Amino acid sequence: MADPQVEVRRSRRRRRTVTAYREGDTVIVLLPAQMTRAEEEHWVAEMLARLQRSETRRRSPARTSDEALLTRCAELSARHLGNRAVPKSVRWVPPMRTRWASCTPADGTIRVSERLREVPSWVLDYVLVHELTHLLVPGHGPNFWKLVRDYPRTDRAVGYLEGLSAAAGWGITEED
Structure with missing residues (x-):
């Protein structure tokens, strides 16, 4: 270097x-x-x-490519969701205006905003667990949050993202 x-x-x-x-x-x-x-x-x-x-x-290896993101999702699904959430594709996309990431359960795709490339790995992991959970539970009801909260740094990551959004003036809220 x-x-x-x-x-x-x-x-x-x-x-x-x-x-x-x-x-x-x-x-x-x-x-x-x-x-x-x-x-x-x-x-x-x-x-x-x-x-x-x-x-x-x-730096997280998941930041390097879409394939690395997919691999990280498999690891997180195994650890926190009993291997039940299996996306067909996970990819980096240009910065979204109102979301950190999005999931389309019908086709099993997860899209992650490029804004997350520089966050700590535990924050990216939270966002991935959040989106993986959407493959299992639609919406943000109690069953959804029960699964997401298996990720131990959920509250801390939510606070980090809220602070990042507020400081940058992005207006991105926690609930995608």
């Missing part, structure tokens, strides 16, 4: 902390103005390594 472009921003107000984040293809490193060049070199390398570790942890 090629080294990313790095932009160092020094701040007189910043006294002790060093922060790094991505802005497009550039990594921005914020550090105190009084830091020496040697300290800067150390902290830039350290923050690049931390950012790389963080991004690697967040």
